Amino acid sequence: MAVRTLKRSRIKDAKGTTIELILLLCAVSAVAAIFLIIWFIFSEGLPFVLEAGPQFLTSSIWLPTDSFSDGSWGIFPILVGSLIVTFGAIGIGTPLGVACAVFLAEIAPPAVRRVLVPSINALAGVPSVVYGFFGLVVIVPWIRGQFGGFGTSVFASWVILSIMILPTIISISTDSIRAVPREYKEGSLAMGATQWQTIRSVMIPAASSGIIASVILGMGRAIGETMAVLMVAGNAVSIPNSIFAPVSTLTAQIALEMGYAAGAHRQALFAMGMVLFVVIMILTGLANLASRRRVT
Amino acid sequence: MDDNVEISVKNLSLWFGKFQALKNISIAIPKNEVTALIGPSGCGKSTFIKTLDRMNDLVDNVRITGEVIYKGRNILDDDTDVVQLRKEIGMVFQKPNPFPKSIYDNVAYGPRVHGIKDRKALNDIVEGSLRKAALWDEVSDRLNESALRLSGGQQQRLCIARLLAVEPNVLLMDEPASALDPIATSKIEDLLYELKREYTIIIVTHNMQQAARVATHTAFFLLGELIEYASTIDLFERPRDKRTEDYVTGKFG
Amino acid sequence: MPVKRREMVPLALLWASGIATLFILIVILAFILANGLPLVNWNFLTAEPSVWGQTGGGIYSTIVATLAVTGVSLAVAGPISVGGAIYLNEYTKENFLRRIIRQAAEILAGIPSIVVGLFGFLFFVIYLAPYTGGWSVLSGGLTLAFMVLPISLRTSEEALKTVPAELREGSLGLGATKWQAITTVVVPTALPGIVTGLILGLGRAIGETAAILLTAGGALNLINSLYDPGRPMTLHLYDVLTEYRDTSTAYGTAAVLIIAILAITFITDWLMNRYTNKLKGL
Numbered sequence: 111m112a113v114r115t116l117k118r119s120r121i122k123d124a125k126g127t128t129i130e131l132i133l134l135l136c137a138v139s140a141v142a143a144i145f146l147i148i149w150f151i152f153s154e155g156l157p158f159v160l161e162a163g164p165q166f167l168t169s170s171i172w173l174p175t176d177s178f179s180d181g182s183w184g185i186f187p188i189l190v191g192s193l194i195v196t197f198g199a200i201g202i203g204t205p206l207g208v209a210c211a212v213f214l215a216e217i218a219p220p221a222v223r224r225v226l227v228p229s230i231n232a233l234a235g236v237p238s239v240v241y242g243f244f245g246l247v248v249i250v251p252w253i254r255g256q257f258g259g260f261g262t263s264v265f266a267s268w269v270i271l272s273i274m275i276l277p278t279i280i281s282i283s284t285d286s287i288r289a290v291p292r293e294y295k296e297g298s299l300a301m302g303a304t305q306w307q308t309i310r311s312v313m314i315p316a317a318s319s320g321i322i323a324s325v326i327l328g329m330g331r332a333i334g335e336t337m338a339v340l341m342v343a344g345n346a347v348s349i350p351n352s353i354f355a356p357v358s359t360l361t362a363q364i365a366l367e368m369g370y371a372a373g374a375h376r377q378a379l380f381a382m383g384m385v386l387f388v389v390i391m392i393l394t395g396l397a398n399l400a401s402r403r404r405v406t
Numbered sequence: 407m408d409d410n411v412e413i414s415v416k417n418l419s420l421w422f423g424k425f426q427a428l429k430n431i432s433i434a435i436p437k438n439e440v441t442a443l444i445g446p447s448g449c450g451k452s453t454f455i456k457t458l459d460r461m462n463d464l465v466d467n468v469r470i471t472g473e474v475i476y477k478g479r480n481i482l483d484d485d486t487d488v489v490q491l492r493k494e495i496g497m498v499f500q501k502p503n504p505f506p507k508s509i510y511d512n513v514a515y516g517p518r519v520h521g522i523k524d525r526k527a528l529n530d531i532v533e534g535s536l537r538k539a540a541l542w543d544e545v546s547d548r549l550n551e552s553a554l555r556l557s558g559g560q561q562q563r564l565c566i567a568r569l570l571a572v573e574p575n576v577l578l579m580d581e582p583a584s585a586l587d588p589i590a591t592s593k594i595e596d597l598l599y600e601l602k603r604e605y606t607i608i609i610v611t612h613n614m615q616q617a618a619r620v621a622t623h624t625a626f627f628l629l630g631e632l633i634e635y636a637s638t639i640d641l642f643e644r645p646r647d648k649r650t651e652d653y654v655t656g657k658f659g
Numbered sequence: 660m661p662v663k664r665r666e667m668v669p670l671a672l673l674w675a676s677g678i679a680t681l682f683i684l685i686v687i688l689a690f691i692l693a694n695g696l697p698l699v700n701w702n703f704l705t706a707e708p709s710v711w712g713q714t715g716g717g718i719y720s721t722i723v724a725t726l727a728v729t730g731v732s733l734a735v736a737g738p739i740s741v742g743g744a745i746y747l748n749e750y751t752k753e754n755f756l757r758r759i760i761r762q763a764a765e766i767l768a769g770i771p772s773i774v775v776g777l778f779g780f781l782f783f784v785i786y787l788a789p790y791t792g793g794w795s796v797l798s799g800g801l802t803l804a805f806m807v808l809p810i811s812l813r814t815s816e817e818a819l820k821t822v823p824a825e826l827r828e829g830s831l832g833l834g835a836t837k838w839q840a841i842t843t844v845v846v847p848t849a850l851p852g853i854v855t856g857l858i859l860g861l862g863r864a865i866g867e868t869a870a871i872l873l874t875a876g877g878a879l880n881l882i883n884s885l886y887d888p889g890r891p892m893t894l895h896l897y898d899v900l901t902e903y904r905d906t907s908t909a910y911g912t913a914a915v916l917i918i919a920i921l922a923i924t925f926i927t928d929w930l931m932n933r934y935t936n937k938l939k940g941l
Contacts, residue, residue: 129838130750136742137756140812141763143805147770147778154781209676217673226677232924233684237866239893240913243900244687273683280680306666327769334771336869337897361773361869368780368873383777387770394769398762461828466752493834503825506848506937516833519843554938565829572833 148387155384158377166381172347176373183378185360187349189385192359194264194350195339196332199271203332204325206272207279211321214280215287216309234277242341245270250342257354262344264353270338275328282327286320286401287313323401330393334386336361360386412437412576412606413458418472420453422465427453429630431472435576440598440607442621442638444614446658449627451610452500455578458608459495460488476576493520496574500581502561504553504568509545512553512564516572531571539567540597559590563597570601577601579609583616595620614654618642626650688917695914703911708879708895715905718912720881724796724889727882728875729864731800736807737857744815744853749841761816768809775805776870784874792886794876799889802874803867807860814859818852818934819845851934855927862923866916868893892916 159166162183169184214226246262249269254261290313298308314321344356345366364379371379413435420428428450435441443451456462458474460481473480481491493516504512513532522528532549536542541563545556553564562582569577579598583591598607598620611617617624618638625635626647634641634650645651652658706717743760751757779802783791791798822845830840846853876888877898890898896912899905 123836126836126838130746133742133746133750136739137746137760138743139739140743140760140767140808143808144763144767144770146782147767147775147805150778150781150786151774154777206676206679209673210680213673213677217670218677222677226681228924228928229681229684231928232688232921233680235862235866235920235924236687237868237893237916237920239866239868239897240691240916241687243896243909243913244691246900247906248690273687276680276683304666306669310669330769334769334773336771336773337893341897341900361771364773364777365869365872368777380777380781383774387774390769390771390774391766394766459832461832464828464831489834489836491834492832496834497828497832499825499828499832501825503823503829505826505829505844515830515843516835519830519833519835519839568829568833 151380151383151387154377155380155382158374158381159384162378162381166378167385170349174367174371174375174378176375178374181374181378183374185363185378185382185385187347188358188360188363188382190349191343191347191357192333192361195267195271195343195357195359196329198264198268198353199275199332200325200329201272202268203272203275203279203328207276207324207328208283208321210276211280211283211287211324212309212314215284216305216313230277230280233273234281238274238335238337239341241270241274242338245338245342253354259354260344260356262342262356264343264350264355264357266342266344267339267357267359268353270342271332271335274335274338275331278328278331279324282324283317283321286317286324289320290316319400319402323397326393326397326400330390330397333359333393334361334390336365340365410437411435412476414473414475415458416473416475418454418457418474419470420450420457420462421469423467427630428457431632433625433632433635435606435608436623437606438602438604439622440602440609440620442617442624443608443610443627444612444617444624445627445633445653447612448629450630451627452580454627455497455580455608455610457482458576458578459492459497460486461492461497463488493572494574495576495578496569496572497578497580498562498565498569498582501585502558502565504556504561504564506552506554508550509553509556509564510549513567513571515568520572535567535571536564538570538601539563540593540600541567557590559586559593562586562590562594566594566597566601574605576606576608579607581610581612583611583613591616614642626653628653688921691910691913691917695910695912695917698907698911699914704915707881708908715908718892718895718908718915720879721890721892721895721912722915724875724882725865725891725893727796727885727889728800728803728871728891729861731797731885732803732807732864733857733861735801735804736811736860740808740811740856740860741815741853743812744819744856745841745846747816748819749837749845761813764809764812767805768813771869772806772867773869773873775802776873778802779805779870779874792888794874794888795886796875796882796889796891797885799871799875799891800864800885802870803864806867806870807864810863811856811860814856815849815853818849818856821852821938822848823938848938849934851930851937855930855934858923858927858930862920865891865919865923866893868897872897 161178166183166185168186170186171182171184173182175181214223218226245266249266250261253263253266294312294316295308298312339359340362343359343362345358345362346356347358350357360382364382368379411434415431415433418428418431445451462468470482474482505515510532513535514528517528517531533542541560544560556564583594601607621638624638624641626633628649634645634647642654645654703717705719707719709716747757747760779798783798783801784793826844826848827840830844871891871894875891877890877894878888879890882889892912896909899908
């Protein structure tokens, strides 16, 4: 007698099969979308990088023109600008975000949580151009008044970006703290540890992988942010000598120059987009590695 | 085949991956009677009844050998119309699972998916099914309320009504009263007594008193094997197998 | 539980961080609404923007452009994401394909909007120009669809995942086909969650600027068709600030955007509560 595998009925069901196929195409479209984006960005950017060579990343002189031979194509200061802006924002945003996540997961009474959770969602939903606007009319004049200079600066970007990455850090960290098995906490409290001791020595270490992942994803958000940075950073292509000096980033420079770029210049901007894409892929990979390594 | 047999199972074995959950089961289920399947948890009785309406299809890595003959055909064959089969052999689950819809829409669900649209016909089916499930008097004035607001016992009777609405021949019941209180349980048992006039009923239970009260035949399962199958009176009072005797006298289980 | 003195400082700091987060949101919202709401009246919403170089005027054509790009993105990404989520949750087990697609959605969601904009520029504005009209609200909307898709896909999948397996069994057990079980029980039960995903995608589309900057064209005229270039509200806010220094129109536009985002936040919050209650039978 034949052994049967009852995976699904093999009765002919043309309608069911058609539906399943259409749904499969929908699901696969997410993968197709990524390949489409990679294909178009790289087809324009990669030939440029190959022609420009390592100078593209190491040279400090950015003088774009329509033809490759006339221009100078060093994005080093822009790359450094992106990194300065990103790490500063992470430096400010991480302590506040993680503390807020601990508060939300462990301390906040339900009524407070009922208010705070939608507030954080609203913070995530505020358009980046509105953050930029707020930065431009509030933060920038304040910096100009307190510290001199134009106000549009590294520091202004730090302030605005650190606010913008809060929702990412808070929501992912909160989830990972909530996911810590209750027995850990009960075990600690049962041994006479106080609430803060439990949070510090049990909950945070147990959730550390998720917290690290949240910070890495926040980093991705910061380095990819365009409009707000464009509006408050000052966009000067030189390595800033103080935190109150203007700075430019990959994203802002692309947004600023795409409007009139042509020929080699446009290719160079796509090459910058390619660099951004690669950085984001690396960060996403790191975040995945971090969150996969669960404490057992 | 004997006219009084509804379902005839021959040499049925079933594996989940490498684990053999059913070992060479052969049993004839009598028509218009209540047959109880008893045995300790994990003995394969739930797996067995799920095989009868091919609900095991939903699980990965299932392998199966043997025959389940219903209406002269082996329902395990590849060309079985599973949708039609499940219409004729319906299942009531351990935990009541009404849809998050109104009471009316729950009962009308089956007829609707089978193409009945006429409001009058649906009304008749809903009322008839709820009456048969002894629920009509309790819900007739609130058919549009969410089914999830009913008590557990009412939800389970609603699930039975929902099943009767598609006019099945066989009712499979997987511990239908295990989540209910004693009063709700006795209502379900009374209902079974009424229903067996029209339907063949197979009920899985680990409550031996329940089996004794409702079933004419009882089968005792242990570790995937069918140990003993007899009339309920014989099985409880004159068990032939030592293991059956130990179980029904409460030595283990 | 009595709090020891040593504990008070760290616990107070945690409370402070929660309050600070709330405070930041309130300051930003209050500042923009206080300055912007007085400017928002019927005329502001329904009048055409003033001509080049002058301040004042309404934002009607930018609202229309926002609705157009948002509508296009949802019309494309909505069905695809919900269909994809149904496939992942109802037709596949936890397997390779599912992991790949979930990973892809995650990556897609993380791609900076300016990079998606570069792609949209090359693909929709240049490459598909005969079909999209080049710089147009259609190109902008199609580009945004790439950003809406992963948000809606993930939220829908989560919503479908919470539908109890017993409901599927119940439906199949009554002789429903798989597709009938999905359309009559699974999707209706998960609907609040699915709608939440679509609304979150809508929020993303309304607020997006960088990708729009490179694809929608930015023309201030009222669009006649999807093939016309247009300037959605976010882009308008950026332009009036940087081109004309027209702070008052910027405040008004920002206030309208904020109200849209707040409405979306409240609606999704309400829907998710409703969803939880629905499964409890309330």
